[in-house]
Amino acid sequence: MPASMKTVRRSLPVTAAALTSLTLLAPAAFAAPSPTASPSASPTATPPASMSSVGGTRLGRPGTQVDLAGGAPVLPKDLTARSWIVADAETGDVLASHNAHWRLAPASTLKMLFADTLLPKWPTTTQHKVAVSDLAGVGAGSSLVGIKEEETYTVHDLWLGVFLRSGNDAVHVLSAMNGGVDRTVAEMNEHAAELQALDTTVVSPDGYDAPHQVSSAYDLTLFARSGLQKKDFREYASTVRAKFPGKTAKDKKGKTSRESFEIQNTNRLLAGDSDIGVYPGIAGVKNGNTTNAGATFTGVAERDGRVLLVTVMNPAKKEHNEVYKETARLFDWGFQAAGKVKPVGELVPPRSAVAASAEPDDSGQAGGAGGKAVMGTKPVAGAPAADGSTGVGIAAGIAAGVLVLLTGGAFLVNRRWPLPELVRRRPRP
Secondary structure: OOOOOOOEEEOOOOOOOEEOOEEEOOOOOOOOOOOOOOOOOOOOOOOOOOOOOOOOHHHHOOOEEOEEOOOOOOOOOOOOEEEEEEEEOOOOEEEEEEOOOOOEOOHHHHHHHHHHHHHHHOOOOOEEEOOHHHHOOOOOOOOOOOOOOOOEEEHHHHHHHHHHHOOHHHHHHHHHHOOOHHHHHHHHHHHHHHOOOOOOEOOOOOOOOOOOOEEOHHHHHHHHHHHOOOHHHHHHHOOOEEEEEEEEEEOOOOOEEEEEEEEEOOOHHHHOEOOEOOOOOEEEEEEEEEOOOEEEEEEEEEEOOEEEEEEEEEEOOOOOOHHHHHHHHHHHHHHHHOOOEEOOEEOOOOHHHHHHHHOEOOOOOEOOHHHOOOEOOOOOOOOOOOOOOOOHHHOOOOOEEOOOOOOOOEEOEEOOOOHHHHHHHOOOO
């Protein structure tokens, strides 16, 4: 097992066309989840005494983990979530956590892993006519975007349905295109293992409650961080509203036309609600809510050049939008505390990065390129905007993090995702 390596950063000049700063991460020591923390659809009321130590031993301890230095703000006093985590999206530093590796039902936040696994599969212009069998197995009471049998949709339409409306019907159609639910679940589990998300067991690709389907705040944050490497993932996750195809109808003259209707993102920190405003700097990612999971949410936000990821799982307080309110308080704390707290752990890179950093190059040094781990990503499909959509999809000319391939490595993190531009340009509800 490779020893811990220091975080290496490189920055490239910011131009009008692109923001190209990169953070190069190397792995920390990691371990498999404790056998005592076996997956369960009905977890105990208290976290296990010993959990996974992926990302650092402190993250495997129950309770709140934080190291406050001089001048650091105290954590919010009114947090009721079973589990939460605050991390720097660029460096991977975990600023604070609470039961980070507790294996809980994830609800639709699991769709982040679904998207990160399947987004590279098809160009967004690919069309698919929905068969009756495509929608088989959609759970009763599922969130739906309103897909109709025998109608044709583009892959772009389907991903809008997944990200904005958390449509389980869209997930099942994409799974059918991928060879079926069983194959999709297997690929998701394989990808979770590659990301070192070892708390996660996928049973249903849409996050619908299922026996033994679990994840953790730590793993959900890994999924968000991995997905946000992809431009199309960022675009879908930060889209506030879009037009979605409805049913095909004929007029009295026999002429056919396709109706459309507006869908809005159910992420309340992105779209706002009656009792909560749009969070400054928010740019995604995904929310969920089921009977077993309660409310879950992972969000990404930028302030003063710093990008944070926050995941909150199952607040005990059942007030309206409580998961978003606790997330907002943790974001506020994280931005105030950045640079004033000692990290209690880190978000680890994928296994392929660990392997790459351990391989000798021609000089005989581990990791190649001086032993530094960089990223090689699979090609991803583009995500052009649909007519009428708002969010990242309509801003094709926005500066983007440029993928720079450096020799001898396998993991790259965009240091400058185009979040500030997205926030400034996106129309608000």
